[in-house]
Amino acid sequence: xxxxxxxxxxxxxxxxxxxxxxxxxxxxxxxxxxxxxxxxxxxxxxxxxxxxxxxxxxxxxxxxxxxxxxxxxxxxxxxxxxxxxxxxxxxxxxxxxxxxxxxxxxxxxxxxxxxxxxxxxxxxxxxxxxxxxxxxxxxxxxxxxxxxxxxxxxxxxxxxxxxxxxxxxxxxxxxxxxxxxxxxxxxxxxxxxxxxxxxxxxxxxxxxxxxxxxxxxxxxxxxxxxxxxxxxxxxxxxxxxxxxxxxxxxxxxxxxxxxxxxxxxxxxxxxxxxxxxxxxxxx
Amino acid sequence: xxxxxxxxxxxxxxxxxxxxxxxxxxxxxxxxxxxxxxxxxxxxxxxxxxxxxxxxxxxxxxxxxxxxxxxxxxxxxxxxxxxxxxxxxxxxxxxxxxxxxxxxxxxxxxxxxxxxxxxxxxxxxxxxxxxxxxxxxxxxxxxxxxxxxxxxxxxxxxxxxxxxxxxxxxxxxxxxxxxxxxxxxxxxxxxxxxxxxxxxxxxxxxxxxxxxxxxxxxxxxxxxxxxxxxxxxxxxxxxxxxxxxxxxxxxxxxxxx
Numbered sequence: 001x002x003x004x005x006x007x008x009x010x011x012x013x014x015x016x017x018x019x020x021x022x023x024x025x026x027x028x029x030x031x032x033x034x035x036x037x038x039x040x041x042x043x044x045x046x047x048x049x050x051x052x053x054x055x056x057x058x059x060x061x062x063x064x065x066x067x068x069x070x071x072x073x074x075x076x077x078x079x080x081x082x083x084x085x086x087x088x089x090x091x092x093x094x095x096x097x098x099x100x101x102x103x104x105x106x107x108x109x110x111x112x113x114x115x116x117x118x119x120x121x122x123x124x125x126x127x128x129x130x131x132x133x134x135x136x137x138x139x140x141x142x143x144x145x146x147x148x149x150x151x152x153x154x155x156x157x158x159x160x161x162x163x164x165x166x167x168x169x170x171x172x173x174x175x176x177x178x179x180x181x182x183x184x185x186x187x188x189x190x191x192x193x194x195x196x197x198x199x200x201x202x203x204x205x206x207x208x209x210x211x212x213x214x215x216x217x218x219x220x221x222x223x224x225x226x227x228x229x230x231x232x233x234x235x236x237x238x239x240x241x242x243x244x245x246x247x248x249x250x251x252x253x254x255x256x257x258x259x260x261x262x263x264x265x266x267x268x269x270x271x272x273x274x275x276x277x278x279x280x281x282x283x
Numbered sequence: 284x285x286x287x288x289x290x291x292x293x294x295x296x297x298x299x300x301x302x303x304x305x306x307x308x309x310x311x312x313x314x315x316x317x318x319x320x321x322x323x324x325x326x327x328x329x330x331x332x333x334x335x336x337x338x339x340x341x342x343x344x345x346x347x348x349x350x351x352x353x354x355x356x357x358x359x360x361x362x363x364x365x366x367x368x369x370x371x372x373x374x375x376x377x378x379x380x381x382x383x384x385x386x387x388x389x390x391x392x393x394x395x396x397x398x399x400x401x402x403x404x405x406x407x408x409x410x411x412x413x414x415x416x417x418x419x420x421x422x423x424x425x426x427x428x429x430x431x432x433x434x435x436x437x438x439x440x441x442x443x444x445x446x447x448x449x450x451x452x453x454x455x456x457x458x459x460x461x462x463x464x465x466x467x468x469x470x471x472x473x474x475x476x477x478x479x480x481x482x483x484x485x486x487x488x489x490x491x492x493x494x495x496x497x498x499x500x501x502x503x504x505x506x507x508x509x510x511x512x513x514x515x516x517x518x519x520x521x522x523x524x525x526x527x528x529x530x531x532x533x534x535x536x537x538x539x540x
Contacts, residue, residue, distance in 0.1 A: 175373035178350055182367055183390040193390075197377050277376045277418050 058245040070250035079235060080247075080254050087218045087231035088258065090146060094153025095214035095262075099207060101154065102161025109162075110169040110195065111187065120166070127159040131217070135224045145228035153217035157210040164206025168199025201278045204270030211266045215259040232258075298325045299361060300442045300474050301347055306356035307499075308342050315499035316342045320356070322493065322502065324442065329468055329475040331485040333535060334495030340478045341370075342500070344444045347476060366440030366473065368448045372427035374419040374434075380406065381415040384433045398437070405433035408467065425456035432464075436471070445477040449484070461487055462516060469512050482531045487519060492531055496538030503538035506531055 041063055048062040061069070070076045105123070109116035135152060142148040172195050180190050222233030230238070232255045239248035271280060301324040308317040316339035324330050334340050345351040346358055348367050374383045384405055388398035406415060409429040419427055428448055435443065449457045461484060468475060479485050485492045492506045506527060510518050518524050 173371075173373065175369045175371050176375065178369070179367075179373050179386075180390065181350060182348060182365075183387055185390050189390065193386075194375070197375070200377075274377070277420060279420075 058243060061246050061249065065246050066249045066253065069246035076247055076250065080232075080251055083230055083232045083235040083251070084254055084258060086229055087215075087222065087233070087255070090149045090153055090221070090231060091214045091218035091258075091262070094150045094217055095157055095207075095211055097150070098154045098157035098161055098210055098214065102158050102206070102210070103165050103203065106162050106165035106169060107191070107196075109166055111191070116166075120162075123159055123162045126155065131156050132220065132224070135221065138221075139225055144225035148225060149218060149221035149231070152221035153214050156217035156220075157214040160206045160209040160213065161203075164202045164209070165199055168202025169195045171202075172198045200274045201270070201280070204266065204274060205280075208263055208266040208270065211262045212259055215255070215262060219255055298327075299359075300324050300326055301361070301476065302357070302359040303343075303346075303353075304357040306346065306353045306358055308339065308346065308351070309354045317346075317353075318499040318501055320500065320502055324474050324476050326441075326474050327472075328491060329477065329489045330491045330493060331475075331477040331479060331489035332493045332495060333479055333482060333485045333531060334500060334538075335497045335535070336480065338495045338497050339500030340480075340495060341446050344446050344476065344478060347442070348444055360442065362441040364438055364441045366435035366438055366443040368428075368431055368435055368443070368445045370447050370450060372419070372424075372431040374427055374430055376419050379416050379418050380411060380422070380430050380433075383419065383430055384437060387434055388437050401437045402433070405436040406430075408436060408471075409433040410463065423456075424452050425460060428452065428460060429463075432467075436467070439471075440473050443473045443475045445475065447478050447480070450479070450481075457484070458516070462514075464488065465512065465514050482528050482535070483519065483524075486524060486527050486531060487514060492527075494531060494534040494538060501538075504531075504534040506534075 044060065044063055048057060048060050052059060070080075105119070109120060131152060134155070138148050138151050138155075142151055176194060176198070177190070180194055185193070218231065219233040219236070222231040223237050224233070226234050226237055232251055236248060236251045236255070239245075239251055267280075274280075301322070303320050303322040306317060306320040306322075307315070309315045320343065322330070322332075322343070332340050332343060342351065344367070346353045347360060348365055349360070352358075375386065378386070381399075381402055384402040385398045388401055393401070403415075406412060409432050411426065411429050411433065414422070414426065419430070422430065431448070449460050452460065465488060467473075475489075477485075477488060486506075486508055489508050492508060493502055494504045494506070495501065496503045508527065510524070
């Protein structure tokens with residue numbers, strides 16, 4: 001299950017930025033992944049030029065060709081950017097709806113045990129259904145354009161929002177609850193002044209996961225529907241069928257970068273909003 | 284302190300703030316936490332309850348505060364201004380010291396300007412002046428406990444309940460907070476009911492030490508403590524102090540079968 005466990009806030013000594021310790025730590029987190037990236041590129045070139053002969057090189061074109069043959073080609077890059085724009089709209093709208101819906105559902109469950117008992121199993125089932133199997137049905141019902149793509153997106157991105165928010169709301173410290181209880185605070189007060197703020201770290205952790213999934217959902221929906229205005233999914237499907245491998249790789253890389261950017265954005269947003277009092281490095 | 288009382292003031296001003304008679308507590312799972320407890324706390328008293336872990340000491344406070352009703356017996360609490368300090372500081376990590384101290388007044392609907400003043404006074408009383416904008420995670424354990432104390436002080440409590448508040452602190456911090464608590468007790472005129480498992484802390488702080496037995500918790504003995512207030516830290520090294528601690532410890536062992 002995609003539940004982030006917020007650890008109890010620890011009493012950490014505060015380090016001033018710019019001290020030796022901080023910069024060493026920062027380089028320590030950046031260097032190893034960079035080395036891995038260089039290693040992957042090296043292996044990539046090795047496979048392209050050594051293991052594949054010229055007729056079969058299209059299976060894995062060398063990295064620089066992805067730039068020369070695709071990213072640097074005005075018509076290709078404009079196709080990709082237009083498609084990215086459409087995919088981004090689907091992903092962001094789907095994500096926004098999933099966030100609102102997920103938080104609302106979780107709040108409802110946290111307020112009434114019977115709602116949790118009667119509906120949470122369906123949240124879990126939603127997570128277990130292979131969405132791909134439902135995609136044709138969604139197409140039947142909602143057509144094959146934006147609404148259908150957005151629905152696929154929501155279905156994929158909803159569960160982490162629901163489970164993380166619910167977990168966050170329910171894991172409020174017992175002592176803090178009693179503090180409110182002693183002042184005879186009403187439900188709404190407890191929700192807005194205690195449970196919701198306490199759940200924010202978990203909600204942001206959920207958003208980060210859902211954001212990544214929303215991108216997947218937007219591309220998968222489009223890839224399967226292949227109708228209406230083409231997004232990255234349709235484009236990938238077209239490049240694949242036309243064996244335009246440099247373009248295919250360019251589209252895949254663009255989609256991946258978009259996923260990374262949106263994931264990083266929500267990580268940043270979470271740190272921005274609750275990082276002052278909550279230590280994310282534990283999760 | 285010029286902290287106003289909540290609108291509901293106790294109708295009768297008797298000396299007795301808390302009166303437990305034959306109080307028993309049996310949890311739904313069948314565990315008996317307390318049985319036959321008679322306990323009173325009068326105005327001007329600081330009563331400390333010592334007992335082994337799990338003897339139901341905390342349950343006493345939960346009953347007194349109304350968090351959990353007793354299953355048997357008579358419980359009378361003659362005030363609505365009850366301060367409660369938990370084992371943990373239970374601060375809200377997203378609020379700074381000022382805002383944490385304001386919380387209870389905020390929950391009681393006190394206007395912003397007024398609760399700011401009240402909180403400021405309480406912060407000054409516990410010696411946290413200058414730390415108003417600090418978040419709990421940047422404070423030491425002792426300072427968090429002070430914040431928690433300040434938060435309850437804003438209620439201007441007549442009865443102050445303490446559930447092993449200094450148990451997690453180091454010895455030096457603990458002794459310092461003991462002295463400050465005594466100072467607050469003499470200045471603020473609340474009655475105290477303090478739970479601890481430290482015998483010397485109990486004797487040092489209180490006007491009366493109550494010893495409880497192991498589960499089900501019963502009161503096995505009561506010792507009045509006559510040292511004058513404010514207490515001189517040096518009394519800890521006197522023969523009378525040692526003798527009283529010895530008696531309390533003996534009663535604890537006797538009651539702990």
